[in-house]
Amino acid sequence: MTNIINLWFAAPLVVSVSLVYAATRHEDGGAILHHALRVAGWIVSFMAIIFGILWMVSSQVS
Amino acid sequence: MAEFMDPQKDGTEIPLKDPFVAGFLAWMVPGMGHFYQGRTAKGALYLVCILGTFVYGLYLSGSSQVGWGRAVYMSFRTNDLRLPWLCQIGVGLPTLPLTLLQSNFVGHGQTPMWNGFMAPPELEFPEANAFRNEPAAHKSLSEIQRMLPQYFEMGTVYTMIAGLLNILAIYDACCGPVPAEMGRKEEDDPTDDSNANLEKTA
Numbered sequence: 001m002t003n004i005i006n007l008w009f010a011a012p013l014v015v016s017v018s019l020v021y022a023a024t025r026h027e028d029g030g031a032i033l034h035h036a037l038r039v040a041g042w043i044v045s046f047m048a049i050i051f052g053i054l055w056m057v058s059s060q061v062s
Numbered sequence: 063m064a065e066f067m068d069p070q071k072d073g074t075e076i077p078l079k080d081p082f083v084a085g086f087l088a089w090m091v092p093g094m095g096h097f098y099q100g101r102t103a104k105g106a107l108y109l110v111c112i113l114g115t116f117v118y119g120l121y122l123s124g125s126s127q128v129g130w131g132r133a134v135y136m137s138f139r140t141n142d143l144r145l146p147w148l149c150q151i152g153v154g155l156p157t158l159p160l161t162l163l164q165s166n167f168v169g170h171g172q173t174p175m176w177n178g179f180m181a182p183p184e185l186e187f188p189e190a191n192a193f194r195n196e197p198a199a200h201k202s203l204s205e206i207q208r209m210l211p212q213y214f215e216m217g218t219v220y221t222m223i224a225g226l227l228n229i230l231a232i233y234d235a236c237c238g239p240v241p242a243e244m245g246r247k248e249e250d251d252p253t254d255d256s257n258a259n260l261e262k263t264a
Contacts, residue, residue: 009216012118013223016111020227023107024234025241027076032107 007051014043076101081236088235090155092116092228095235108231116153116224123217128206129178133217136161137182142203144182146218152225152232173200 022035078084079099088095092112096105123133134157137144151158157180164174164181174181183203207214233240 006212012115013220016115017223017227019107020111020230023104023239024230025239027101027104027239029103 010047014040018043076238078236078238085232085236088232089152089228092153092224092231095232099235104234108228108234112153112224112227112231113156115227116156116221119217119220119224121217122213122220123210124179125210128201128209129176129181131180131217132178132183132201132206132210133214134161134180134221135182136165139182139185142182142185146222149222149225152228153221154228157221157225173197 018036018039019032021039022032025035026032077099084095084099086095087098088108091109093105093107093109096102096108120131120134124130134147134150135144136147147157147161151161160180164179167174168182177197178201183206184200185202201209210217
């Protein structure tokens with residue numbers, strides 16, 4: 001349970017990484033926000049997939 | 063001073079002013095290069111996101127007992143090669159001068175300033191348990207990690223990512239936004255006029 005609560009520490013990083021990455025691709029504010037949402041979606045999806053794989057592996061081991 | 067204008071795909075031009083000055087300012091303080099260029103909205107975005115991440119990392123990796131910002135320090139000592147520092151100095155002015163100064167103090171056997179803020183911890187020694195009540199500036203690395211379970215590592219990750227993100231911001235200050243969609247379109251379409259012009263000029 002503690003480990004799942006710790007996942008919230010990823011949220012500020014996802015926000016800042018996606019915003020900064022998107023800002024290096026566009027100059028317009030709307031385009032930056034749109035791109036940032038897409039990047040954040042990719043990051044969260046990637047993390048969810050890795051989380052699922054690790055969850056399955058750990059449940060098999062224990 | 064020569065002004066470099068970067069044409070975007072929608073035809074707007076971005077005043078980059080002197081790219082080297084802008085890049086240096088962007089390295090010193092995140093967003094400062096963009097303020098210099100008059101790109102205030104992006105400068106504010108970089109300042110809040112990058113500096114906010116960095117400051118939060120400093121907060122996570124410290125406490126009143128061990129001192130603040132203990133995950134950011136320079137050390138190339140035996141058994142304490144601090145490679146994350148190479149990423150953390152991407153933030154520039156908030157990191158580099160103080161870490162150099164604090165490392166110099168510790169290297170010469172002096173007590174670091176500001177309760178050990180960004181100072182290298184003491185190296186491990188066998189009788190470490192006898193010095194639990196030492197001031198924060200003299201805490202050992204293992205003691206800091208014991209008193210900040212997991213937060214020391216999280217602070218390290220936050221400050222490293224802030225430094226690496228600022229490298230992207232420095233590139234943006236020097237060269238303008240990366241036109242990703244435009245670049246992909248040009249790759250797909252070899253008959254594009256802009257490619258033909260490039261070949262002519264080459």
